[in-house]
Amino acid sequence: MAELVLFDIDDRGVATITLNRPERLNAINMAMRDLLWEYLQACRDHPDVRAVCFRGEGRAFSAGADISEFGTAPSLWESRRARHERDVWGLLLSLPVPLVARLHGYCFGAGLELPLCCDVRVAAEDARFGLPEVTLGYIPSAGGTQTLPRTIPPGAAADLILTGEPVGTEEALRWGLVSRVVPEAELDAAVEEEVGRLLAGPFEPARPAL
Amino acid sequence: MSRIGALALTAGVSADAVAGALAGYAEGDARVVVVEAAADADLGAWPGERVRRLWRDYPLPVVFAFEGRLAGAEAAFALGCDIRVCGAEAAIELDGASMDDLTAERTRTLLGLGAGDVIPARLTAGEALEAGLVSRVGPAGSAGKVARGAAEAVAARGPIATRLAKEAVWRGLDQPLEQALRFETDLTLLLQATKDRAEGVRAFMEKRPPDFTGE
Numbered sequence: 001m002a003e004l005v006l007f008d009i010d011d012r013g014v015a016t017i018t019l020n021r022p023e024r025l026n027a028i029n030m031a032m033r034d035l036l037w038e039y040l041q042a043c044r045d046h047p048d049v050r051a052v053c054f055r056g057e058g059r060a061f062s063a064g065a066d067i068s069e070f071g072t073a074p075s076l077w078e079s080r081r082a083r084h085e086r087d088v089w090g091l092l093l094s095l096p097v098p099l100v101a102r103l104h105g106y107c108f109g110a111g112l113e114l115p116l117c118c119d120v121r122v123a124a125e126d127a128r129f130g131l132p133e134v135t136l137g138y139i140p141s142a143g144g145t146q147t148l149p150r151t152i153p154p155g156a157a158a159d160l161i162l163t164g165e166p167v168g169t170e171e172a173l174r175w176g177l178v179s180r181v182v183p184e185a186e187l188d189a190a191v192e193e194e195v196g197r198l199l200a201g202p203f204e205p206a207r208p209a210l
Numbered sequence: 211m212s213r214i215g216a217l218a219l220t221a222g223v224s225a226d227a228v229a230g231a232l233a234g235y236a237e238g239d240a241r242v243v244v245v246e247a248a249a250d251a252d253l254g255a256w257p258g259e260r261v262r263r264l265w266r267d268y269p270l271p272v273v274f275a276f277e278g279r280l281a282g283a284e285a286a287f288a289l290g291c292d293i294r295v296c297g298a299e300a301a302i303e304l305d306g307a308s309m310d311d312l313t314a315e316r317t318r319t320l321l322g323l324g325a326g327d328v329i330p331a332r333l334t335a336g337e338a339l340e341a342g343l344v345s346r347v348g349p350a351g352s353a354g355k356v357a358r359g360a361a362e363a364v365a366a367r368g369p370i371a372t373r374l375a376k377e378a379v380w381r382g383l384d385q386p387l388e389q390a391l392r393f394e395t396d397l398t399l400l401l402q403a404t405k406d407r408a409e410g411v412r413a414f415m416e417k418r419p420p421d422f423t424g425e
Contacts, residue, residue: 070411076399083395090391134375137368137410137422141398145378146390153342154383155320158292161375162271163363175342210387 005035006057007042013050014195015043022058028110029066033088040091051195052095054114055102061127064109067136089143092117093210098198102191103127104184108166113142116151119206120194121177123169124184129177130166150208152177213365214358215240215270219251219284228253228287229260236269241372241424242364245291246354247276253283256290258312264290265316265380269373271364275357276300277350289316292376294343295357299350300335302343319383368406369424 006018017039019026028036043049056062073079092099092114101115104124112129115121131140131148139145140161149157152175160167169181182190215235217228228245235243264272264287274291276284281303288294288302296302304317306329317329321341330337338344348356364372374397382390401407405425413420 067411067414071402071408073402076402079402080395080399084392087391090388093387134364134367134371135410135420136414137371137404137406137408137420138401139371139375139378139394139398141394143391143394145375145394145397146382146387149379149383150387153320153322154379155292155294156342156345158271158376158379159345159360161379162292162367162372163360164367165360165363174340208387 003035004029004032005039007035007039009046009049012199013048014199015039015046015049015052017052017054019054019056019062022056024066025060025063025106026056026058026111027063027066028114029069032066037086037088037091040088040095043097044091044095049097051098051100051198053100053102053191053195054118055191056104056111058105060105060111061101061103061107062109062111062114063106064111064132065142070136089113089117090210093143093207098195098203098205099207100191100194100198102187103129103178104187108132109140109144110142113140113144113147116144116147117207120179120198122180122182122187122190122194123172123178124187125169125181126184127169127172127178127181128166129160129168129172130164131161132164132166134162134164147208212239213241214361215243217243217245218248219245219253219287220248221250221252223251223253225253225256225260225283232268232272240270241367241369242361243270243272244354244357244361245272245274245287246357247274247280247284247288249278251284253287256283256286258286258310258316261286261290261316262312265292269376271372271376273357273361273364275353276302277353279303281305286313289313289320292380293345293357293360294338295346295348295353295360296335296338296344297350297353298335298347300338300347300353301332302338303332304329305331366419368401368404368410368420368422370404370406371401371410374401
């Protein structure tokens with residue numbers, strides 16, 4: 001079976017992390033979270049890494065967490081401890097290099113919360129963004145209730161989080177959820193342009209500050 | 211629809227009457243409240259403590275709808291709500307100079323303004339949407355319908371989840387991010403212990419609409 005998350009570092013020091021479960025719209029399961037944890041630690045510890053780019057293989061960036069694994073944690077206490085000990089999203093927010101998200105198709109739940117930890121979000125015209133957790137009787141749990149209201153106007157964030165309804169690129173661009181929208185055919189070039197710009201200049205983080 | 215509490219701000223409806231009606235909805239079966247401001251609305255006053263109580267302490271999400279010109283106490287009330295929607299011809303007037311501290315603070319939070327920034331005096335529907343002060347704008351005259359659409363979405367969700375989501379968003383915003391993320395984690399763990407969360411996952415796997423009971 002192919003690796004669920006791909007990791008590569010090019011000769012400029014640009015690490016690319018690819019969600020690679022296209023047949024499930026890159027639904028992030030526990031195995032993928034483990035790989036993300038491993039690769040993000042590598043990005044933190046590898047002195048040559050100068051930027052990290054996130055992308056999704058197939059039709060979507062990510063439709064969110066793998067719901068079929070919900071409710072399989074041993075206990076609430078264990079869940080809490082594991083969360084604090086292996087804080088993937090906190091690690092992401094603390095990386096000292098620019099983080100860029102290449103977004104297309106569904107960017108739902110954790111598939112939006114991961115990009116919300118990044119500095120730059122570039123989207124294709126077909127991208128849709130949402131935090132649908134309340135439709136499951138749940139709330140965003142990868143930082144979304146905190147990172148979204150610190151990224152877009154909090155009233156707009158409250159609408160998305162309380163209704164669970166998604167928005168398209170027009171609203172995303174209006175409220176600064178993404179900084180740029182391009183036709184899908186131009187997405188790689190646009191991401192490359194952003195990465196080049198970030199590598200060239202002094203880096204000022206644009207993600208919510210820890 | 212007992213799940214959606216409805217309030218109309220019209221002439222003769224006092225601030226105390228509104229506060230009483232809201233308290234009643236919070237005690238009953240309502241999962242969300244829709245408030246529609248009529249052109250002749252006259253709350254008299256809606257002080258900062260009441261603005262803050264709406265977003266910080268009132269348990270249910272509140273959706274506010276307006277048309278035409280919204281100002282004074284009705285505008286202050288709107289600022290305390292969770293979701294604001296309006297018609298395309300609407301405008302909101304914010305008199306920063308006469309606002310009490312808590313109302314000004316809430317305005318700055320919603321507009322992303324710093325302490326020294328001047329609060330804009332008037333925003334058209336388009337400007338309010340750009341600024342995220344309102345999140346939905348419909349054709350003139352449709353604000354009530356747009357608000358009920360948003361409220362129906364909220365009412366269909368897990369009611370414990372939407373209450374905790376409201377708390378996470380507004381109370382989390384005042385906390386340092388690291389602490390706020392731990393706060394979110396604890397609220398999600400609390401939800402993991404609910405029947406609603408189990409029903410939500412089960413319904414999703416069985417490809418049917420969930421039947422949330424608020425347990």
